[in-house]
Amino acid sequence: MEGVRYEAPETLQAAVALLAGAPAGTRVLAGGTDVIVQMETDLIEPPLLVDIKKIPELRQIVSESGGFRVGAAVPGMEIVSHAAFCRAWPGIVDGVKLIGSIQVKGRASMGGNLCNASPAADSVPALVAAGAIARVVGPNGVREVPVESIPVGPGKTSLARGEIVVSFFLPPRPAHSADAYQRFTPRTEMDIAVVGVGISLTLDNGGTCTAARVALGAVAPTVLLVKDAADALIGTRIDEAALERLAAAASAACRPIDDKRGTKDYRIKVAGVLAKRTALQALERARQN
Numbered sequence: 065m066e067g068v069r070y071e072a073p074e075t076l077q078a079a080v081a082l083l084a085g086a087p088a089g090t091r092v093l094a095g096g097t098d099v100i101v102q103m104e105t106d107l108i109e110p111p112l113l114v115d116i117k118k119i120p121e122l123r124q125i126v127s128e129s130g131g132f133r134v135g136a137a138v139p140g141m142e143i144v145s146h147a148a149f150c151r152a153w154p155g156i157v158d159g160v161k162l163i164g165s166i167q168v169k170g171r172a173s174m175g176g177n178l179c180n181a182s183p184a185a186d187s188v189p190a191l192v193a194a195g196a197i198a199r200v201v202g203p204n205g206v207r208e209v210p211v212e213s214i215p216v217g218p219g220k221t222s223l224a225r226g227e228i229v230v231s232f233f234l235p236p237r238p239a240h241s242a243d244a245y246q247r248f249t250p251r252t253e254m255d256i257a258v259v260g261v262g263i264s265l266t267l268d269n270g271g272t273c274t275a276a277r278v279a280l281g282a283v284a285p286t287v288l289l290v291k292d293a294a295d296a297l298i299g300t301r302i303d304e305a306a307l308e309r310l311a312a313a314a315s316a317a318c319r320p321i322d323d324k325r326g327t328k329d330y331r332i333k334v335a336g337v338l339a340k341r342t343a344l345q346a347l348e349r350a351r352q353n
């Protein structure tokens with residue numbers, strides 16, 4: 065890490081100005097749980113690190129328009145300790161809870177999880193299922209974009225040079241709404257997803273599903289928002305037939321790789337099984353809301 069310049073601007077404008085004029089290879093630094101590991105293993109050699117943790121907008125969880133705005137650099141432990149947010153978005157919290165250990169979550173942020181662009185990132189499927197909108201600020205101003213538009217391939221994002229994800233907006237929840245995220249890993253601790261499934265849904269007073277979003281992680285180069293899987297739930301009481309259709313649609317959407325954690329066929333099969341389990345968990349939660 066010799067010769068790395070470190071800056072910690074205290075305003076968004078200062079960060080954007082620094083990044084706009086920064087040398088190639090410059091990295092934003094949030095919790096550093098990916099960046100520092102990548103530097104230590106010589107995967108990257110950034111000439112400049114721009115630490116965004118001193119910028120207030122990036123470090124707050126606030127209520128907004130009946131929903132929440134979560135700063136992109138808020139550490140995971142602050143998210144999982146925020147009682148109102150945990151009640152509204154338990155599935156996002158499921159995802160954040162799975163990121164590493166308590167120590168890792170003391171640093172790791174959802175912005176870093178998204179912008180590291182790992183297909184297996186645990187907070188991303190739940191954010192996508194939630195319909196989260198990312199606020200992106202850069203030299204050309206502010207953009208509000210769906211979270212799923214940011215990762216474009218392993219390690220690659222759609223962010224332009226100098227752009228920062230500032231926050232995520234989570235919309236207000238109608239009654240009988242809930243979300244859930246589950247992942248499958250070969251080990252129980254500190255491993256990355258073979259498959260991750262995020263599902264957000266809303267029921268009417270009679271228990272029929274009126275809205276759903278289903279997102280899959282670790283089964284394609286980027287997170288997948290699977291409309292056919294959501295359509296399998298909408299208009300049903302999420303009975304066994306609907307769950308079977310959900311599983312089939314989830315499996316059909318997968319475009320996984322073979323690796324030491326699982327073969328393609330295995331991931332495709334697990335995606336269907338896990339989609340059913342995640343839907344049942346979201347359903348149970350929605351019935352209680």
Ligand SMILES: Cc1cc2nc3c(=O)[nH]c(=O)nc-3n(C[C@H](O)[C@H](O)[C@H](O)COP(=O)(O)OP(=O)(O)OC[C@H]3O[C@@H](n4cnc5c(N)ncnc54)[C@H](O)[C@@H]3O)c2cc1C
Binds near residue numbers: 098100165172179186
């Ligand atoms: C021991 C260990 C276990 C882990 N386990 C898991 C796990 O189970 N599941 C999982 O998903 N991940 C896991 N991770 C990976 C990592 O902790 C997460 O991806 C984490 O959320 C990254 O957040 P961060 O704030 O530390 O990001 P950083 O390391 O600071 O940044 C990551 C990347 O995003 C960019 N970036 C960060 N914030 C922004 C922003 N706001 N705008 C634009 N670009 C930005 C950085 O430049 C960098 O390229 C683990 C890591 C470790 C070390």
